[in-house]
Amino acid sequence: MSQVIQDKVIDEKLEWSRINADVIASMQNPRLAYWITMAICILMVAVAVAAEVYQYKYGLGAGGLNNPHMWDMYIATFVFWIGMSHAGTLLSAILHIIHAQWRKPIYRFAEAMTTFSLMTAGIFPMIHLGRVWNLYWVLPYVSDRGIWPNFRSPLVWDAFAISTYLSSSALFLFIGMIPDMAILRDHTTGWRKKLYGMLCLGWRGDDRQWRNFRRTYMLLACFLIPLAISVHSIVSSDFAMSIMPGWHVTTFPPYFVAGALYSGCAAIMTLFVALRYFFRMEEYMTLNIMEKTAKLTFAIAMVWTYLNLIEFSATWYGHNIYDKELLIDKATGVYAPIFWTMIFSGMVVPFTLCFQKLRRHMPTMLVVSILLNLGMYVERWMIVAPTLAMSHSAHQWDILFGTVIQWGIVFGSFGWFGLLFLIFVKLFPCVSMYEVKELCFHLKHEIEEEEREKQHAIKADTKVPAGGGASPAGNPGLEGA
């Protein structure tokens, strides 16, 4: 079997009209599991709202926040969701620039994940602020008192970076959907036709539009990559720019970026399995695509593992007593079960991705991807909580595992993300129709080209005289070409 056929991620013979019909039908008739998941998400959001209302009424103490745990799980969850948002950038922007064709059927939901993760992450600074009504103080607006935010603070950088990333990734998602909106405008009826008619902005698919579209998409992808890296580097600066043990680490920015890509990839795997089942997308979200995603996740997991080990060894050989004690306490103290869960889920579980049989087994991939993300969540918690619990002054040492209120809000954030995502995939195609058509088109031509070359080679072989001598013209096999 040729390499092109072996590596193909989708059946190139899919009719283009069928691609339209399948994707549109999937948006209208998801499986029952979709509605059940949505109900669970609504329930989770309700829990979070109740917890937040309680915390709003009684203060941050209700969430367990006090000195020294002034932000704890809220900031860990914020970092987790920011990290998750890097999936879209990786799968969409980076793989788009390097022309990885296999991303085409799945990049749309990865981009949506980016936007919704950021929307979820953005809630947490507001929540842990306590005085939510003063949120606008971080914004650089001209006030009558002439007071500006402290532009030297990484927290203000966060506000700038995240709002830039949110608007850019939302635009990236929207621009990429315009041709699909036009397909939906042409092939749906009722309110959907009206909605997509507005959103496609009058797209007609002429050569000028396609040319500008490609150029714009490429430019946005080029900007999104350094932006994503800067966002997570800035988030890491929230910690690294302090002098707290465990946080003042040089490798924090790359460590955060690697962790972000890692959790993003794991989340893509989870959503891949879910969407494939909910919307009957077996023909589009194929096992070959899952295999490639799993391999990519494994590679990033190894980078993350390496950076983790670098951090441990730098602390160990650095002989900074506070840092070293903290590391020992993480591994042997009250947070040890969480620390070892992180090590197991983040460093050991990824090795299951080395086995092809497992990579092609959807239920296994679902469990593995959830375990990977569990590892990534507790990693963020292990960055925040132990340092706060055991910093320089022993009289301030205090262990916190979060209160019911804190857990409720964190739990609800997953529901909030899930709810936004599920509404999105019901309203908009989770598979990019025009990109899948392009993929089929290119694949078909590659296979035809290969077939032609094979035929030429056979013809050339048969024309070469017995004994492998040169052709009469003196160019072996040239006349067959």
Add this chain to the structure above:
Amino acid sequence: MSNHRLLAMFKDFDDAFEVVDKIKGKALSTVHIDDVTMMSPIEHPQIDEKLGNRPSNIGYFTLMGAIFGVSFGFVFLSAAQASFLVQPQGGKPVIPLPTNFVLMYEMLIFFAVWTTVITFLGMSGLLSRRGTLYSEKLTVDEIGLVVEVSDTELESVKDFFKENQALEIREEKV
């Protein structure tokens, strides 16, 4: 003067490109290749090669947006910091460049992205009122060629398209 617009629909890119090649070969003396528009459900990699070089200038606007963003970032932050001298600086500079670079970088990207998108909308003729010459099959699997012709050439151009495997021809008055 051209007062009719014709849309000829073709089964695939090969048929449409064949017609484009014939137009380039002066099969239609009154239609120039620069006036031909191709409509398709996907972007064919050979469209530029076939229709001739039609550059997209979005990149220049992106560059301008980026330059504006970084300049605006510097001026905005410096102006804010310089106007608030009451705040004790603790011996640090009033306008700290290293930390401001981070925000200038973010503003560079912010303005570059928005300029790119706004330029794309403008240059692609999106959001503007367009003619009615369109077929829903263009978002399925058929390829369209649009040309503008005058009254006198209308029938001959239609015949040309019919002879060249056009599945359907639509027209509108300009």
